[in-house]
Amino acid sequence: MKTFLTSIGFAVVLLMSSLQNVYAGSQQHGKPSFTPEAIATFSKNVEKYAASEGARAFIIARRGRPIEDMPKGIRFTHTAIAIYSSIQLSDGNTAKGYAIHNLYQDAEEQGKSHLITDYPVDFFWSAYALEAGIIIPSVEVQQALINLYRDDNAKLLHNSRYSVVANPFNSERQNCTEYTLDVLNAAMYSTTDIAQLKVNAKAHFTPQKVNMSRAKLGLASMFSDGVTLSDHGRKVETTTFGSLARYMQKYDLTNKAVTFTHTGQIKNI
Amino acid sequence: MKNTRSTLMLTALLSSALLTHSALADDSINHSGKASKHSALAASQGLATTASVASAVVAVPVVLTGSVVVAGSAVAESAVNESARNLHQASHQSSVAHNQPLVITETIITADPAPNQVVTTKTKVTTTTTNTKR
Numbered sequence: 001m002k003t004f005l006t007s008i009g010f011a012v013v014l015l016m017s018s019l020q021n022v023y024a025g026s027q028q029h030g031k032p033s034f035t036p037e038a039i040a041t042f043s044k045n046v047e048k049y050a051a052s053e054g055a056r057a058f059i060i061a062r063r064g065r066p067i068e069d070m071p072k073g074i075r076f077t078h079t080a081i082a083i084y085s086s087i088q089l090s091d092g093n094t095a096k097g098y099a100i101h102n103l104y105q106d107a108e109e110q111g112k113s114h115l116i117t118d119y120p121v122d123f124f125w126s127a128y129a130l131e132a133g134i135i136i137p138s139v140e141v142q143q144a145l146i147n148l149y150r151d152d153n154a155k156l157l158h159n160s161r162y163s164v165v166a167n168p169f170n171s172e173r174q175n176c177t178e179y180t181l182d183v184l185n186a187a188m189y190s191t192t193d194i195a196q197l198k199v200n201a202k203a204h205f206t207p208q209k210v211n212m213s214r215a216k217l218g219l220a221s222m223f224s225d226g227v228t229l230s231d232h233g234r235k236v237e238t239t240t241f242g243s244l245a246r247y248m249q250k251y252d253l254t255n256k257a258v259t260f261t262h263t264g265q266i267k268n269i
Numbered sequence: 270m271k272n273t274r275s276t277l278m279l280t281a282l283l284s285s286a287l288l289t290h291s292a293l294a295d296d297s298i299n300h301s302g303k304a305s306k307h308s309a310l311a312a313s314q315g316l317a318t319t320a321s322v323a324s325a326v327v328a329v330p331v332v333l334t335g336s337v338v339v340a341g342s343a344v345a346e347s348a349v350n351e352s353a354r355n356l357h358q359a360s361h362q363s364s365v366a367h368n369q370p371l372v373i374t375e376t377i378i379t380a381d382p383a384p385n386q387v388v389t390t391k392t393k394v395t396t397t398t399t400n401t402k403r
Contacts, residue, residue, distance in 0.1 A: 036306075037313040040320065040377045051371040056331060084371055085328040087378055095374035099328035118380040119325060125306060149330045 032126050042130040042262045043120035047098050049260055053136055056084040057145040059180060060100060061133030061241040062124055072211040075259075076133045076241040078102075079177040080123070081184075083149050087119075101154060103179040105162050111225030113162040113174065115155055130262035133241045133269070135248060136255045137184075144187035156192040157182040163228045165210050165217065168239045169202045171195075172231035177239040181205065184244070188253070205247050207237035245269050307379050324381045 032039060050058055061076035070077070082098040089095060100123050106112040124130065137145065148154050163173035168181055171194050185197045210217065214229070217236060221227045229236060248254040257269040310322045 032309075035313070036309045040310055040313065044320075044373070044375070044377065047373045051373045054369055054371060056371070083328075083330045085330050087328045087374075088326040089323040089376070089378065090326055090381070091323055093323070093376075095323070095376050095378060096331070096372045097374050097376075097378055099325070099330075116380070117328060119378040121310065121377050122306070122380050146330050146332055150332050 033128060034130060038130065038262070039124050039127075040121050042132075043124050045262075045264065046124075046132045046134070046260055047120050049266070050082065050098065050134065050136065051084070053256060055082075055136045055142065055255075057137065057142040057149075058082050059133075059135040059137070059184075059241070059244060060123065062127045063129045063131055063133075064126070065128050073208055073242065074240050079133070079180045079241045079244065081145060081149075081154075081180060082120075083146060101149065101183075103158065103174065103176045105164075105176075105226060109225065111162055111228075113158075113160050113176075115158050132260045133245075133258075134260055135241075135245050135257045135269075137248065138253055138255055141184070141188060141248075141253050144190070145184070148183065148187040153186070153192050154183050157186055157194065157197075162226055163231065164226050165229070165232075165236060165238045167231040167237065168205065168207050169198055170231055171198060173228060175238065177241060177244060181239050181244060181247075184248075204251070205239075206243060208240040208243040210236045210238055212236075242269070310377055310379065320375050320377055322377045322379065325378050 034042075046060070058081075059079060060082045061079040063075065064077035067075060080100050080102040082100045085097065085099040087095050087097055087099060098120060099117050100119060102116050102118060102123075103113050104116050106114060124132070136142075158179065159171055159174035161173050162175060164175055166173035166175040166178045168178045174182070181201065182194070182197055185200055186192050189197065189200060191197065214236065217227070217229055221229055245254070245257045249257060259267045259269060307322060307324065
């Protein structure tokens with residue numbers, strides 16, 4: 001009995017220790033893995049690549065952790081939309097560059113999210129790898145996305161209830177990539193009617209299956225408000241950068257879909 | 270023996286759950302609110318001499334209209350502040366040809382830290398100053 005209790009105590013200590021590491025990891029995301037100049041140079045190169053392709057709106061993704069730590073089939077951990085913009089600077093000057101429109105998970109309340117505009121160097125500041133996922137839509141889709149942001153309608157698609165494995169076919173939860181899908185579809189279908197967008201997604205979009213057992217996912221949900229299966233049925237599927245790329249390629253909505261590395265290597269997706 | 274086996278199973282289960290959560294933990298957390306970022310970039314010696322660092326006040330999409338692009342107006346109007354409207358007006362005077370490579374500034378632009386962080390930083394500076402006077 002004594003051995004059993006000791007072992008349980010040991011397990012709890014391990015658990016608490018691991019939990020602290022997990023949460024500390026989320027809270028310390030601001031710590032960069034690379035030097036500021038490496039991040040700044042890479043970010044600027046991503047911008048210049050997109051600009052050289054004439055992209056006025058594109059989908060951008062980053063990798064926040066090692067591939068081997070992620071479920072099979074998932075490469076990028078955060079996705080957003082970059083819009084070529086006139087940017088008013090605090091020194092009074094105006095500059096041309098990309099503003100990135102994100103849905104970010106709340107660092108404190110992990111079941112909540114916010115819409116935040118930032119810039120490439122902010123976006124890649126604490127990336128695990130200096131690698132970007134880039135989808136440059138067709139000119140028509142770019143135009144539709146720009147119009148949506150010009151009219152300030154993208155915010156109408158935000159659902160602040162966050163889950164990292166949100167089901168893209170209902171409005172119960174939303175993650176960054178589902179928000180990107182909703183924005184993309186809203187732009188293309190010229191509607192912000194969420195119910196209609198979900199019906200359209202169900203009809204045409206194929207999500208990424210989350211390759212983890214339901215038991216494991218259920219256990220994970222016990223430790224974080226940012227993970228829930230309450231919006232899923234039997235299968236657990238979610239929106240990812242890869243599934244977005246496949247969706248856009250399937251319906252010929254893409255000019256280019258690539259990964260871009262710090263060495264300047266460009267690979268088609 | 271049975272208890273030890275149960276404990277090992279429990280430990281494995283809990284570890285598995287934690288690893289799962291760790292793997293799933295989205296890194297969709299905002300990094301722009303780090304007050305130290307701007308100064309870290311500004312202090313970087315490795316950046317090109319032409320590169321400068323600046324904070325953004327507001328960004329307005331550049332909208333394609335026919336064969337040229339101009340800055341959009343609706344976002345500027347909803348951005349609440351006057352600077353956006355000024356930017357909108359100024360941007361009407363510039364244009365970029367359709368489908369051509371776009372101009373990108375060499376300036377490294379960052380988002381400003383969240384208001385609560387700015388207030389905290391200012392408070393700390395004030396406190397330090399006060400202590401120094403003493």
